[in-house]
Amino acid sequence: MRLLSLSVLGFACGSLAAAATGSSQPTFHKDVLPVLQKNCQxxxxxxxxxxxxxxxxxxxRPWAKAIKQAVQTRKMPPWFADPAHGKFANDRSLAEADIKTLVAWADGGAKEGSPKDAPPAVTFAEGWAIGKPDVVLEMPAAFEVPASGTIDYHYVILPTNFTEDKWVQFAESRPSNRAVCHHIIAFVREPGNPWLKGAKPGVPFAPDHKSERGMGEFLTGYAPGTIPNMLKPGQAKLVKAGSDIVLQLHYTANGKAAQDRAKIGLIFAKExxxxxxxxxxxxxxxFEIPPGDANYRVDSKIQLHEDSNLILMLPHMHLRGKDFQFRVKFPDGRTETLLNVPRYDFNWQLSYYLAEPLKMPAGTIIECTAHFDNSANNPANPDPKKAIRFGEQSWDEMMIGFFDVAVKADVGMMDLVRPKQPKKGSTGGQ
Ligand code: HEC
Known part of the structure; x- marks a missing residue:
């Protein structure tokens, strides 16, 4: 009797979910495909x-059960922001009704239904997500990825040959072989920046201790799930005449020797x-994370010395990264949590675009807090017996809160991050 009433209850729930989708039993063509088109394809x-x-x-069809599990646990689509903080323009979390539809479909035997009910297929722009680039900079030759072993970060320098300053509104980096490309980051190296000086353009190399250390400005990056940098009209990134693009290439061997030839595409602002x-x-x-520590805290902060608008945030850690939080502290003392990622996943380097840019007066501080799990309970941990410090390989760690700000067009990076020096001849207080 008990069993019977339970199963009646189960049936009632199932038909409720189906009723929500407007049919007696959700089918692939009518109910499921529209959800997949919009959220998964x-x-x-x-x-x-x-x-x-x-x-x-x-x-x-063979993935019906896995789909049910992935959407119920919110493992898919990949989106890790705690909904309690911030509203994001690129929030791709699935609506409750869509989760119900997919679950009811899997539970109801993953029926096909009639192809006549299917929405038209979606056509995706092949190739560049940003549209046709004005300029493409590509590695002159492919990088040979070995079948096994650890591959150090490599760099390749691509001269822009720009003879005038360029304002870039859209930028995208693309590997040619997604199976072996862990990530690409494209930096801008302005003329005079000694970083990696002496390296031959176009030839991938792993920097040695003799290479000049430093960095350029982040332009755009690729990792599975990243969206390219697409700025609003009136906003752009500056690439000065004579700059080089420095690609940082991170490949992972996957058992078969392979090749990749990465490229970046740029679209310039029209005005x-x-x-x-x-x-x-x-x-x-x-930082130094002690061996076995399951919840080691690391903090960082930076003060901004010009008025700016915050556009996006991107937490970056490696395999021991556990959670990450961005906060803002305004000059008047108010603080606010901007982004909370309670379960960080190294496989996804997600940018979180604010739905509305956040005004930050000069003097505002961005603070980040991360926790690392260096214990044996972290299944991704390569070695819980080691103390871990900052380093570039994925078995080292990083603690970086990247963020994009929009400033007046004539403000430079150094104006933002360096405290103002009193002007020569200034008597102060005027
Ligand atoms: C931004 C890209 C992206 C989107 C959007 C996305 N997926 Fe995935 N999905 C992946 C990748 C990459 C993998 C394989 C790696 C992994 O499991 O993280 C994957 C794996 C899966 C798996 C296998 C999980 C497992 O445990 O083996 C399922 C099922 C899945 N996705 C379902 C979905 C569904 C359903 C949607 C839409 C509601 C969706 N995904 C949206 C990229 C995506």
């Missing part, structure tokens, strides 16, 4: 990062921008 289609393809019934967008970082390179 950007990655789950041939040639993209999602290893299985949710484009038709045949390729989706001089009102605002310059600059990527900054609140980073801490001085």
């Amino acid at each position: 950007s990655c789950h289609r041939p040639g993209e990062a999602g290893p299985m393809h949710f484009t038709d019934y045949k390729s989706t 001089p921008p009102r605002e310059r967008v600059i990527t900054l970082a609140a980073a801490n390179n001085e």
Whole structure:
């Protein structure tokens, strides 16, 4: 009797969910495909990062149970912001009704239904997500990725040959082989910056201790799930005449020798921008995480010395990264949590775009707090017996809160991050 009433209850729930989708039993063509088109096919289609393809019934059907589990646990679509803080323009978390539809479909035997009910197939722009680039800078030759072993970060320098300053509104980096590319970061190295001086353009190299240390300005990056940098009209990043693009390439061997030839595409602003967008970082390179520590805290902060508007945030840690938080402290003492990522996942380097830019008067401080799990309970931990410090390889650690701000077009990065010096001849207080 008891059993019977339980199963009646189960049936009632199932039909409720189906009723919500307007049919007696959700079917692939009518109910499921629209959800997949809108939320999943950007990655789950041939040639993209999602290893299985949710484009038709045949390729989706075997994954019905896995889909149910992935959406119920909110493992998919990848989105890690705690909904309690901040509103994000690129929030891709799935609506409750869509989760119900996918779950009811899997529970109801993953029925196909009639192809006549299917929405038209979505056509995705192949190649560049930003549209046709004005300029493409590509590695002159492919990088040879070995079948096994650890591959150091490599760098390749691509001269822009720009003879005038350029304002970049859209930028995208693309590997040619997503199976072995862990990430690409494109930096701008302005003329006179000694970073990696002496390296031959176009030839990938792993810097040695003799290479000049330093860094350029972050321009755009690729990792599975990243969206390219697309700025609003009136905003752009500055690439000065004579600059080089420095690509930082991180490949991971996957058992088969492979090749990759990365490239970046740029689209210039159609008119001089009102605002310059600059990527900054609140980073801490001085930590040491004790072996076995399951919740080691690291903090970082940076003060901004010009008025700015915050556009996006990107937490960056490696395999021991556990959680990450961005806060703002305004000059009047008010503080606010901007982004909380309670379960950080190294596989996803996600940018969180604010729905509305946040005004930050000069003097505002961005603070970040991260925790690391260096215990044996962290399944991603390469070695819980080691003390861990800052380093570039994924078994070292990083603690970087990247963020983009928009400032007046004539403000430079140094104006933002360096405290103002009193002007010569100034008597102060005037
Ligand atoms: C931004 C890209 C992206 C989006 C959007 C996305 N996925 Fe995925 N998905 C991936 C990648 C990459 C993997 C394989 C790596 C992994 O499991 O993290 C994956 C794995 C999966 C898996 C296998 C999980 C497992 O445990 O093996 C399922 C099921 C899945 N996705 C379902 C979905 C569904 C359903 C949606 C939409 C509601 C979706 N994904 C949206 C990129 C994406």
